[in-house]
């Protein structure tokens with residue numbers, strides 16, 4: 001019998017499958033079936049909850065977040081999923097986490113620390129870089145992104161543990177009208193595909209503010225448009241920080257369709273060793289697969 005929980009982080013939703021000892025045969029077919037919003041449980045992704053040692057993973061983090069997109073493809077990392085993963089481990093009693101303490105979790109993108117303060121979880125995603133380096137920061141872009149019915153727009157590629165391309169739009173009306181029912185075309189095509197974030201700055205960019213503010217939509221690799229993408233909000237903040245040069249803040253509020261996330265950055269305009277994502281995690285149901 002496999003038990004599961006259903007949870008979400010700013011409405012980016014997941015099925016969490018309990019598999020502490022690594023016995024589950026998790027196939028792409030099962031992932032697609034569970035993610036199906038009519039024939040299955042419905043989710044943007046599936047997370048197998050397994051001890052790192054049982055999954056043959058780096059044991060520095062006791063638990064491995066085995067993340068899969070709804071189309072059955074594996075991903076290196078999921079920012080929203082990491083908070084829901086830790087909330088689930090706490091609920092199961094598989095870890096304890098005092099206020100302000102951190103737990104290390106293993107992901108395909110590396111071992112990362114997660115802290116909890118009340119209902120808010122913070123993960124440090126670690127090293128990041130503007131994929132095209134200082135030259136891309138200077139140019140403001142390194143790829144072209146085409147949405148249905150629109151001319152190509154400049155995009156900036158951000159390498160976190162997973163790949164992202166960020167596009168800026170001038171106003172919220174254009175953002176809301178954007179057709180994300182099909183994947184945007186990115187040229188040159190990233191070798192492993194990419195998540196695409198589209199942002200509109202909402203803060204005054206003509207002065208240095210303490211807190212940057214973006215509105216964002218996202219088309220996720222392997223899942224289509226979702227109501228939030230945690231790593232995507234971090235990529236969006238890093239791109240906006242690169243575009244804003246010395247007027248850009250290190251701290252960001254990002255409004256997504258499913259709520260609000262916060263990002264704390266550090267480093268140069270093109271690379272750094274830390275990028276922190278903070279937001280809520282909600283477990284809504286538990287059950288067992290039949």
Ligand SMILES: N[C@@H](CCC[C@H](N)C(=O)O)C(=O)O
Nearest residue numbers: 075078079080162229230231
């Ligand atoms: N929604 C996630 C990202 C999930 C993985 C992504 N679709 C990929 O393939 O890289 C998040 O909150 O970061």
